[in-house]
Amino acid sequence: MNRSSMWEAVSGIVKRDLLLAMRRRSDAAMSVFFLVIVASLFPLGVGPEPAVLRTIGPGVLWVAALLACLLSLSRVFTADYVDGALEQMVLVPQPLAVLVAGKVFAHWLISGLPVVLLSPLLGLQFGLDGEPLGVLALSLLLGTPTLSMIGAIGAALVLGVRGSGLLVALLVLPLYVPVLIFGAGAVTGSMAGVGGEANLSLLGASLVLSLFLAPWATAAAIRIALE
Amino acid sequence: MNWSKYSAPQAFYPLAGRLIPWFSVMAVALMGVGLYMGFFVAPTDFQQGESYRIIFVHVPAAWMSMFLYVVMAIWAGVGMGLNARLSFMMAQAIAPTGAMFTFLALLTGAMWGKPTWGAWWVWDARLTSELILLFQYAGVMLLRTSIDDMRRADRSSAVFSLVGVVNVPIIYYSVQWWNTLHQGASVSMSTGSKMAATMLMAMLIMTVAFWLYSIAVILARVRCIVVERDSLLVWDEKPAVSQEVVEVR
Numbered sequence: 235m236n237r238s239s240m241w242e243a244v245s246g247i248v249k250r251d252l253l254l255a256m257r258r259r260s261d262a263a264m265s266v267f268f269l270v271i272v273a274s275l276f277p278l279g280v281g282p283e284p285a286v287l288r289t290i291g292p293g294v295l296w297v298a299a300l301l302a303c304l305l306s307l308s309r310v311f312t313a314d315y316v317d318g319a320l321e322q323m324v325l326v327p328q329p330l331a332v333l334v335a336g337k338v339f340a341h342w343l344i345s346g347l348p349v350v351l352l353s354p355l356l357g358l359q360f361g362l363d364g365e366p367l368g369v370l371a372l373s374l375l376l377g378t379p380t381l382s383m384i385g386a387i388g389a390a391l392v393l394g395v396r397g398s399g400l401l402v403a404l405l406v407l408p409l410y411v412p413v414l415i416f417g418a419g420a421v422t423g424s425m426a427g428v429g430g431e432a433n434l435s436l437l438g439a440s441l442v443l444s445l446f447l448a449p450w451a452t453a454a455a456i457r458i459a460l461e
Numbered sequence: 462m463n464w465s466k467y468s469a470p471q472a473f474y475p476l477a478g479r480l481i482p483w484f485s486v487m488a489v490a491l492m493g494v495g496l497y498m499g500f501f502v503a504p505t506d507f508q509q510g511e512s513y514r515i516i517f518v519h520v521p522a523a524w525m526s527m528f529l530y531v532v533m534a535i536w537a538g539v540g541m542g543l544n545a546r547l548s549f550m551m552a553q554a555i556a557p558t559g560a561m562f563t564f565l566a567l568l569t570g571a572m573w574g575k576p577t578w579g580a581w582w583v584w585d586a587r588l589t590s591e592l593i594l595l596f597q598y599a600g601v602m603l604l605r606t607s608i609d610d611m612r613r614a615d616r617s618s619a620v621f622s623l624v625g626v627v628n629v630p631i632i633y634y635s636v637q638w639w640n641t642l643h644q645g646a647s648v649s650m651s652t653g654s655k656m657a658a659t660m661l662m663a664m665l666i667m668t669v670a671f672w673l674y675s676i677a678v679i680l681a682r683v684r685c686i687v688v689e690r691d692s693l694l695v696w697d698e699k700p701a702v703s704q705e706v707v708e709v710r
Contacts, residue, residue, distance in 0.1 A: 387620070391604060391620060397607055401603060404596075404600055404603055408600065408628075409624065409628050411632050412628070412631045412632055419638075436635070451623070454620050455620050458613055458616040458620065461612070
């Protein structure tokens with residue numbers, strides 16, 4: 235197997251998933267809309283004091299981003315599992331883990347990237363400005379691909395299982411804890427004046443580690459589900 | 462002697478049955494000794510008074526909770542690698558005991574925290590990572606029970622426990638850094654080597670006792686799983702039992 239055929243397979247999968255998402259734009263818009271609503275509910279519940287909102291802002295936005303990612307997880311494999319496309323992907327000569335990485339990348343482009351682009355706007359709602367706002371977007375840019383990577387493992391494990399929507403949340407949320415801590419910590423750090431570099435580096439490290447390990451675990455889970 | 466024959470559930474079933482009484486008796490005996498030493502022999506702590514004595518249950522339980530997760534993941538890995546049914550059964554049998562010890566560690570930690578820190582719950586690094594460990598045990602067990610096909614349930618929960626074992630140390634350190642960033646080490650309990658010899662002794666005895674208890678309970682649970690999965694075919698030493706079961710069926 236040469237490198238170009240592998241690359242073609244991955245880019246083919248990414249293009250296909252993006253095309254499918256473009257045909258059903260409302261699906262992709264839903265998780266972004268969810269994020270905006272959740273983030274807007276917190277000031278209503280906690281109260282409009284700017285000092286309080288600034289303190290809870292990074293954590294709330296990160297938790298909201300995490301939940302938005304969680305809600306979109308069922309879309310990564312379910313449709314392909316139902317119509318049999320996933321079975322074909324297992325049969326192609328290219329390694330399944332590489333194809334999985336392509337699918338996860340497409341998922342991130344559809345549901346993760348909009349969150350990153352929208353985050354400065356939501357940050358303004360919570361009174362963040364200047365450097366913390368940039369750090370928020372940067373931390374989400376580094377963190378949301380990790381969320382998609384880890385989430386894909388859970389999504390593959392619960393394929394065709396009853397109560398899969400709730401189950402995937404129970405499986406995946408504990409695994410999201412480090413990303414949440416590093417991500418919110420980077421923003422809080424930059425607000426406190428100590429800078430977010432340490433936490434951003436850790437986010438980058440998590441991303442590299444998940445890029446390396448998660449596709450293999452996801453591929454194993456898919457094979458188990460299709461047995 | 463050919464040990465590998467015990468990887469067959471049929472051969473393991475009677476062996477486990479013979480081992481359980483030994484481990485149970487030793488566990489109870491050592492637990493008695495450890496608790497007696499902990500409650501009556503070990504000196505009162507200079508700072509914390511009598512309330513520190515919960516550590517004779519708390520620390521061994523916390524150790525067991527983490528240790529059992531690793532053992533469960535190892536059995537799951539062996540099962541995936543060698544495609545051995547008994548390994549998956551072991552992994553399945555370990556999860557409830559591990560979750561129980563995790564819960565016990567959290568419960569005793571809260572009971573100790575109230576008189577010492579003045580709060581039932583503190584977002585300390587150890588407490589938080591222990592709580593998340595409990596969530597992961599719950600995830601393993603829930604994933605297994607949600608899948609009806611036994612082979613898929615085994616393998617899916619094995620993948621999840623292996624993912625979790627990579628994640629547990631990351632969670633531990635992330636929580637530790639998070640905590641130091643926010644409030645400083647106001648609640649550190651770095652006793653360790655500064656403990657009196659009898660305290661350490663009692664704690665180690667309790668750890669061994671919990672270990673033996675875990676083995677006994679897990680073996681008993683594996684026997685139940687074997688019977689359950691192989692639809693009530695009982696390979697017992699005593700023919701009377703299997704006779705009974707056959708009659709019931």
